[in-house]
Amino acid sequence: MPHGFDGAVLRALGAKEHALTVRGTTRLAPHFARVHFDAPTLFQQATDSPAAWIRLWIEDPLTGVEFQRAYTISAADVPEARIDVDFLLHEPAGPASAWASSASAGDRVIAQSLGSTSFAPAPDASGLILIGDAAAVPAINSILRSLDPQREVRVLLERSHDEDELIPLTPHPGAEVRWIPRDGSSSLARAAAEMLSPGMQVWAVGETGSLKALRPVVKERAPGNRKSVHIQAYWIEGRAMGRERRV
Known part of the structure; x- marks a missing residue:
């Protein structure tokens, strides 16, 4: 199981680590990819709400370093425990962009969530x-x-x-x-x-x-x-x- 100071802090705050397994990918635009995941335990904490996001730990296989990046849950099927996450593929590629561009079925990443969301309608807004x-x-x-x-x-x-x-x-x-x-x-x-x-x-x-x-x-x-x-x-x-x- 991944470890490290930042992971320990998140776990101390109640953010468990959830294994996500790639089911497949879809290229939505020339530099925009959707990765489809099985997420069997994620919705014990994550929510399917507008702009909800999770933290992904992306490992560099050459160095053994994991990089944390935050991503929106692009689509969710809670009963089936599946999610989609969209990745912007850019150059020079960062660790998440590089990973997503070559992700294939069976690949795994670790996710953490504290039920994060960032949108709620303001009822008084014009x-x-x-x-x-x-x-x-x-x-x-x-x-x-x-x-x-x-x-x-x-x-x-x-x-x-x-x-x-x-x-x-x-x-x-x-x-x-x-x-x-x-x-x-x-x-x-x-x-x-x-x-x-x-x-x-x-x-x-x-x-x-x-x-x-x-x-x-x-x-x-x-x-x-x-x-x-x-x-x-x-x-x-x-x-x-x-x-x-x-x-």
Whole structure:
């Protein structure tokens, strides 16, 4: 069983380690892969809720080091104890991207969960906007699936490559979707300024620099309480996010 300081801390907090076994993979877009897992014990702790996520420990077979990365549960079949996880395949490849690009049936990873989720509807909000990039698509898709068909929602996505727009989005009749090219850390904030209005619920995840520029725009254009604004960094340009441990 994997070990290490970070794993021990999570276990002390009640996050058990769950073995996931790959059933197969599906390439959803040129650089976007879905890995299908059997997860026989995961739902003892994890939840099938909008934007729920788990921590995966990805092992480098050459060094014996495991890297922790957080991923959204893209789809779940709780009675069958199965989940799907989507991976953005990028270059240079990080440990999770490299693993997912060559994953095959029978491969195993360890997952931990504390029932993590990051979206809940704000009942007093005048509208909803979901903001992110390619890495945020799995979470945004899970939120779109949870919304009432009559609910209007704006989706603002930043693309680093033209192929990002080939990543499938959950169809929703009330969704207005806009993709914009990434042009530095301020491009997302500039586009959001045109779409925000007072009283909106804002759910935004993505690159740290982009979100740093976005925060003051949200505060100015869509002021609200803590329950109506969620801004969370998923990645840092030029740096790795996550922990590591030795097996």
